[in-house]
Amino acid sequence: MSTALEQAREAFLRGVALFEGGQYDAADGAFAEALALAPGRASVLLNLGVTKVHRQLFAEAEPVLQEALAADDSLADGWAALGLSQMELGRWEVALRSHENAVERGAGTAAVHMRLGQCLARAGRTTEALAALETAVALDANLAEAWSQLGHLRRDLQQPAEAARCYQNALERGADAELHRYYLAALQHGAPVAHAPRQYVQTLFDQYAEEFEDHLVGQLRYQGHRVLVEQLPAACPPRFDHVLDLGCGTGLCGPYIRPRADQLVGLDLSPAMLDKARARGVYDRLIEGDLVDALRGETARFDLVLAADVFIYVGHLDDAFAQLAQRMRLGGWLAFTIEEAHASGGEPQLLPSLRYAHPLGYVDALADRHGFQVAHVHSAPLRWDQDTGVPGKYVYLQKS
8 A cells, every 4th residue: 555655656747747747736736745745845836826827826825835945945936936926916025036036046047037127117117127028028029028027117217219129029029019110100200199009007907906096196186186176166056866977987077076966976997906896895887998888888878987097008089089979968067187288280199108198179079979068177287297287177068
């Protein structure tokens, strides 16, 4: 009769074979069996943790990998897998330390250096982030994601030509075509992109949800949500029957408009943002979906629609206004913010920041086409960037 140690070895080898065959669910079970028979073995813990990473069970992988590294902290692959899990869980500071440990112990793949660069960039260690990402593309020039991450960093450093070169390299190596043409359009004067890709907006705000308010309100002193409600024209009623907070995000507008709303509905593309809005407890209903598609499927009629810092991620607004015109009551109010475009031309402009700016003439024509009257335009900063106010327009239209 085989001993427990022999049975553990058999289960471990079976797990390795299953893992190598891409059967990660079955491999997970085999490694768990081996661990139960031989608790605390670093090699078994490492393989179980790495398997859970492949299954995208990052919250389960983290403690298993931590136990493996407590038993043997020389496991470079363990540090790399732990760092990846922590990134996916939004734990960027500890993910940085894990990736540094991985590289120090010899985990020298392009993917590890790329993720180290991402973590360093998040920590504001720009020079080191550049070096890590340049190492990644030197190790594997076909790693499209590394070129893309390098492009983001070059764009943030206001190096448009270098950023465009990186995005072009990513595109040529199989990166998402719609997304990277959007990035390139923000840096070059080529064919305009009418709308931000849905994937970009949803991913941006899903990843941003945890630190959204601390960064936007705390660091950038964003005030668009507050000013938009405070500047509602005196001609507006003291209370509204049915209010829609369009692109509600974490619900920043909610507490400001709730005292004037009998029914308050929030709509957003990002599930992570909606979780934050739900926790506020001020919305009667929350809708997850794309702005135009969700409005198309909505049956309620609103007498106030708010869109604070939303249209900058939409671009061309004809489709949105067409749907809003059908969903709003006669005499209802549409209030929104824009970054005003100052260059010549009457169309929205995609900026290097990946936000759209809208000329006031474009807004006037849009309102006229869709049955709205411009009632008031208020000028005030939306947020601050390096102690300089980012000028914005607070636009108030009435449905006619």
